[in-house]
Amino acid sequence: MRLSYPTNIKIIKVPCTGKVDVLYLLKSFQNGADGVYVAGCMEGDCHYLTGNLRARKRVEYTKKILDDIGIGGDRIEIYNMSAAQGARFVEVANEMTERIKALGPNPIKKRGSTESGKDPSKEE
Amino acid sequence: MTSKSNLERILEKGDFAVTSECGPPRGADPEIIRKKGKLIKSSVDAINVTDNQTSMVRMSSFSSCIILKEMGMNPVLQMVTRDRNRIAIQSDILGAAALGINNILCLSGDHQKFGDHDTAKNVYDMDSIHLIQTVKYMRDEGKFLGGDELKGIPKFFIGAAANPFADPFEFRVVRLAKKVAAGAQFIQTQCIYNLDRFKIWMEQVRERGLHEKVHILGGVTPIKSLGMAKYMKNMVPGMDVPDELIARIKGVDKEKRAEEGIKICVETIQQLKEMEGIHGVHIMAIEWEEMVAEIAKEAGLLPRPSE
Amino acid sequence: MIIGEGKPIKDILVMIKNYSKILLIGCRGCVTVCSAGGEKEVGILASVLSLARKKEGKEIEIREVTLERQCDPEYLEEIRSFVEDYEAVISIACGAGVQFMAEKYRKIPIYPGINTNFIGVTEEQGIWVERCQACGNCKLHLTGGICPITKCSKSLLNGPCGGSADGKCEVNPEVECGWQLIYDLLKEQGKLDTLEVIIPINDWSTSRDGGPRKIVREDLKL
Numbered sequence: 001m002r003l004s005y006p007t008n009i010k011i012i013k014v015p016c017t018g019k020v021d022v023l024y025l026l027k028s029f030q031n032g033a034d035g036v037y038v039a040g041c042m043e044g045d046c047h048y049l050t051g052n053l054r055a056r057k058r059v060e061y062t063k064k065i066l067d068d069i070g071i072g073g074d075r076i077e078i079y080n081m082s083a084a085q086g087a088r089f090v091e092v093a094n095e096m097t098e099r100i101k102a103l104g105p106n107p108i109k110k111r112g113s114t115e116s117g118k119d120p121s122k123e124e
Numbered sequence: 125m126t127s128k129s130n131l132e133r134i135l136e137k138g139d140f141a142v143t144s145e146c147g148p149p150r151g152a153d154p155e156i157i158r159k160k161g162k163l164i165k166s167s168v169d170a171i172n173v174t175d176n177q178t179s180m181v182r183m184s185s186f187s188s189c190i191i192l193k194e195m196g197m198n199p200v201l202q203m204v205t206r207d208r209n210r211i212a213i214q215s216d217i218l219g220a221a222a223l224g225i226n227n228i229l230c231l232s233g234d235h236q237k238f239g240d241h242d243t244a245k246n247v248y249d250m251d252s253i254h255l256i257q258t259v260k261y262m263r264d265e266g267k268f269l270g271g272d273e274l275k276g277i278p279k280f281f282i283g284a285a286a287n288p289f290a291d292p293f294e295f296r297v298v299r300l301a302k303k304v305a306a307g308a309q310f311i312q313t314q315c316i317y318n319l320d321r322f323k324i325w326m327e328q329v330r331e332r333g334l335h336e337k338v339h340i341l342g343g344v345t346p347i348k349s350l351g352m353a354k355y356m357k358n359m360v361p362g363m364d365v366p367d368e369l370i371a372r373i374k375g376v377d378k379e380k381r382a383e384e385g386i387k388i389c390v391e392t393i394q395q396l397k398e399m400e401g402i403h404g405v406h407i408m409a410i411e412w413e414e415m416v417a418e419i420a421k422e423a424g425l426l427p428r429p430s431e
Numbered sequence: 432m433i434i435g436e437g438k439p440i441k442d443i444l445v446m447i448k449n450y451s452k453i454l455l456i457g458c459r460g461c462v463t464v465c466s467a468g469g470e471k472e473v474g475i476l477a478s479v480l481s482l483a484r485k486k487e488g489k490e491i492e493i494r495e496v497t498l499e500r501q502c503d504p505e506y507l508e509e510i511r512s513f514v515e516d517y518e519a520v521i522s523i524a525c526g527a528g529v530q531f532m533a534e535k536y537r538k539i540p541i542y543p544g545i546n547t548n549f550i551g552v553t554e555e556q557g558i559w560v561e562r563c564q565a566c567g568n569c570k571l572h573l574t575g576g577i578c579p580i581t582k583c584s585k586s587l588l589n590g591p592c593g594g595s596a597d598g599k600c601e602v603n604p605e606v607e608c609g610w611q612l613i614y615d616l617l618k619e620q621g622k623l624d625t626l627e628v629i630i631p632i633n634d635w636s637t638s639r640d641g642g643p644r645k646i647v648r649e650d651l652k653l
Contacts, residue, residue, distance in 0.1 A: 023471065026478040030485075065475075068440050069483040108485035206585070210632070232592050235584050235602045251587040254632040269632070287593030292614050295591070295626070302589055302629050314593055361594045361601035 001086035005093040017041070017078075018051025025062045029071060032109060035100035038078040039092065045082065052080065071107055075100065126263065126309070129226040129281035130198045130431050131170040134404075135310060135339040140397060141404030142425050143200065143312065143341060144416045145172035148183035154191050157183070161192045163413045167420040169428055170227055172200040172312070172406075176207060179239025186216055189225050200283065201225050204233025209249035210258065210269055217259060221278030229283040229312065230255040253306045256284055260307030284308040286340070288325035289318065289364035297328040304338045311338055312406040315345035316392055317356075318364040326401055335401030342396040343406045346415055347385035350374055386419060393423040432461035432552075433525045434559045435468065435545040437476070444483055446542040447519055451490060453480070454517040455544070456510065456532070457497035458524035465559050467545045468523035470497040476523065476544060501528025507535050514539060567637030567644065573630055575616040580633075582609030588630040 014020060017040035028036045038059055040052035056078050063073030077096060081088045125132055134141045144164050149156035157173075164171055171192060175185040189199035201220050203213065217228070232252045236244050250258070258269055259282050266277050284303040288296050300311065316322050322342070329335050347353045350373050357365035369388070376384045389407075396402045405425070409415045420426050447453055455477050463469030477493045484491040494517065498506045501524035514520065514536050522529045523544035533541040549561035564581045570588070571578060580586045584602045591610030594601025598611040617623050635641065 021471075023474050023478060026475060026482065030478055030481055065440070065479055066482075069479060070486055071482055108482060232585055232587060234594070237584075237602045246585070248586045249635065250632045251585070251589050252592075253589040253629055257629075257632070285593060290591065290593045290595050291597060291608070292591075292595075292611055295614055298623075298627060299589070299591075301627065306629060361596040361599070 003086050003090045005090045006097045008097060009093055016046065016048050016051040017055035018046070018048055020055050020058060022058050022062050022065075025058070025076060026065070029066070029075070029106060029108070032106060034106045035075045035077075035096060035103070037076065037092070037096045039089070040078060040080055042080050042082050072103060074103060075106070127226045127279040127281040129170070131200070131227055131310070132281040133431075134169050134429060138403075139429060140425070141169050141339070141341060142167065142407065142420055142428060143170045143172060143404065144168045144407045144409065144413075145174060145200075145202075146188075146413055147174045147177055147410065148185065148188040150180065150182050152183065154183075157188045157191050158195065160413045161195050161197055164416045165195065165197055166428065167417045167426060168198075168407075169404075170198040170200050172202050172229060175202040175204045175231070175233065176239070178234050179206070179236040179241065181239070181241060186220055186225075189220065190223055193224055198227065199225055200227035200229050202229045202231060203255065204231045205248055205250050205252060205255055206233035206236065206246050209247050213250070213255065213258065214262065214268060217262060217278050217280070218274070218276070221280065222276070226280055227283065228259055228280045229285065230259065230308070231285055252284060253302055256282055256303055256306040256308050264307075281309055282307055283310040283312060285314070286311045287314040287362050288316075288322055289314055290362035293321075293325075294328075296325060297332060297334070300329065300334060300338075301332055304334055308338055310403075311340045313340065313343040314362060315343040315408055316396075317369050318366050319392065319395060321364060323399070326399055330401055339403040340401055341404035341406045342392075342399075342402050343408060344389050344392050344396075344419075345408045345410065346382075346389040346412065346419060347373060348382050348412060349385075350378075350381060353385075386415060386422070389419055390422040393419070393425070397423075432464055432550070433527075433547060434465045434549055434551045434561070435462055435525050435547045436465075437467055437472065437523070437545050438543065440479055440483065443476075443480070443521065443542070443544055447480075447491075447521065450518040451484075452492045452516070452518045454494050454496065454510070454514060454520045454539075455480075456501070456520060456522045456524070457495075458499075458501045458522075458528055459497060460500045460502070460524070460528075462524055462545065464553065468525070472523060473497055476521070498524075500524075501532055504531075504535070507532060510536075565638065566633075566635070567641075568634055570630065573625065574613045575620065575622070575625075577609060577613045577616060579609055579613065579630075582607070582612060584609075588633060 017038055020038055025036055038055055040055050043052060046052045059076055059078040062076055067073040079092045131141060146160040173185040173188045176182055185202050189201050192199045230252050236242055236246050259280050262274060262278055263280055266274050286300050353365055353370055353373050356363045373381055373384060393405050396405055407416050407419055455473055457468050457470055457473035473495045477495050480493060481491055498509060500506050519540045519542060521542045521544045522532050526547040529541060529543045550563040550565060551559050551561045554560045561581055566580050579588055583590050584600050585592060591608055595608040595611055598608055600606040600608045617625055
């Protein structure tokens with residue numbers, strides 16, 4: 001489609017968002033990610049039937065953990081879109097970028113750091 | 125006679141008995157219980173004192189019974205197994221007997237989750253059936269549960285509760301049979317609003333011949349307001365308040381509802397008087413003790429036989 | 432199996448607030464099955480504790496280990512060579528494992544990372560329910576295989592009480608009445624007459640009430 005999306009997004013591909021584990025989400029933040037979003041297929045369209053539903057539950061679980069330790073559950077999100085929805089992909093990328101900009105950098109980084117990066121997972 | 129209980133005397137004689145109950149105060153003021161006692165005294169043959177009912181801490185049933193005894197009344201010591209182990213229970217049985225209490229109602233007790241101390245440890249060393257067995261054993265064998273001889277026998281008239289409105293319905297009469305086998309001599313039922321269900325239960329009771337082995341007193345509670353009726357219907361497990369009753373209360377103007385509630389209560393008592401196997405009525409006018417005398421009068425139960 | 436659940440992170444952070452070199456030890460036994468203390472949970476907890484410390488601008492070194500079990504001495508020996516390199520140990524095994532660890536390694540503070548809740552079963556994935564209270568005097572043969580001590584909120588042996596309504600316990604409308612369950616099962620088996628017999632008052636001396644318990648099998652001792 002040749003649409004452009006923000007350059008601060010790092011994409012990690014998985015065969016199904018059902019593969020995404022709470023541990024990977026947490027480690028992303030440990031490694032300096034300012035925000036993480038999971039992009040899964042439309043609910044009901046999952047090739048493995050419930051992978052994206054499991055992913056949603058794990059994202060919710062991770063949100064709670066991040067709130068508990070003061071990193072902030074808003075830094076992680078899950079969206080649903082089909083592989084054909086290029087425009088939606090860009091829309092989400094922009095939305096998440098704006099959200100994270102407003103929240104500021106990952107609190108584990110020392111003040112003044114300009115490093116930022118987002119690690120979403122996207123189903124191909 | 126197994127005890128010196130006035131209630132036992134009346135029931136054994138074949139008269140229709142009247143009992144009521146009062147809840148002790150949520151503090152150390154004895155006047156509160158004395159006031160309640162005065163209101164009820166001449167309308168009943170015996171008066172129950174509840175034991176930390178709904179797990180809300182109150183002055184103990186034991187001490188409240190003594191206060192009522194001092195007023196010349198006949199208390200029924202209600203004892204739950206939720207808060208005391210067999211050591212404390214046997215000890216209290218001896219103490220109560222020593223101070224002239226001669227009726228006991230054996231209950232398991234509401235779970236502490238209902239009350240104001242829901243983080244407490246509960247005891248339930250025994251259930252209500254074991255409690256009945258314990259009192260009977262101490263009275264008839266003259267021994268502690270552990271086997272040693274008692275120096276002075278506690279002579280109690282033993283009671284238990286029955287709830288024909290709890291589930292499973294078909295099993296309630298079996299549980300009653302177990303309580304009778306354990307030694308229960310009188311039964312006070314949960315308050316009755318669904319007379320049809322109650323009648324079916326009584327049929328089952330008579331089928332087993334239990335009405336000849338134990339004195340059953342039907343429980344009644346006057347409804348004070350529509351709110352109270354709805355609360356009991358929806359929020360109290362084991363209570364059956366039929367829709368027709370709610371409709372009847374609703375159908376009357378707000379200021380007249382309490383009066384209607386009393387009317388319903390009296391009607392229920394009159395039906396109980398006609399039932400084979402019912403030997404009395406237990407009027408539970410919670411926080412409305414002043415109405416007990418009126419209810420008893422309207423139902424033709426006064427005056428009570430003197431001792 | 433023994434079912435437990437992770438303690439709140441805040442509580443664990445308070446336990447280790449003075450330490451920056453931690454050994455975090457999981458267990459492949461019961462706590463793995465109930466997703467409270469297995470290898471995955473070790474990974475997640477280590478990650479969470481790191482994030483929390485880093486946010487405070489402090490560092491923490493956490494070594495992650497998962498033992499086969501923490502209730503058998505042979506497995507606990509596996510950490511002997513390096514345990515003293517750490518300032519504290521967080522064990523996410525059950526209370527028995529945590530205590531055994533504390534007995535074997537008295538010089539290091541050993542902290543519990545989970546609450547041990549009950550003996551139970553996996554009703555379905557993600558749902559664990561209590562079944563046994565280890566009373567030491569099993570009566571399941573009298574009640575159709577359903578435990579009145581565990582499944583009745585009042586542990587009545589001759590239930591149900593008057594608060595049983597629609598098969599639910601008065602304590603909580605989501606809790607099933609244990610005695611309704613016993614009644615239904617015995618009815619299915621045509622054995623309701625079992626319930627006509629009074630089950631006698633219990634001997635609690637074989638349960639926690641009798642004091643810490645021990646079983647010795649002379650025939651098995653080395």
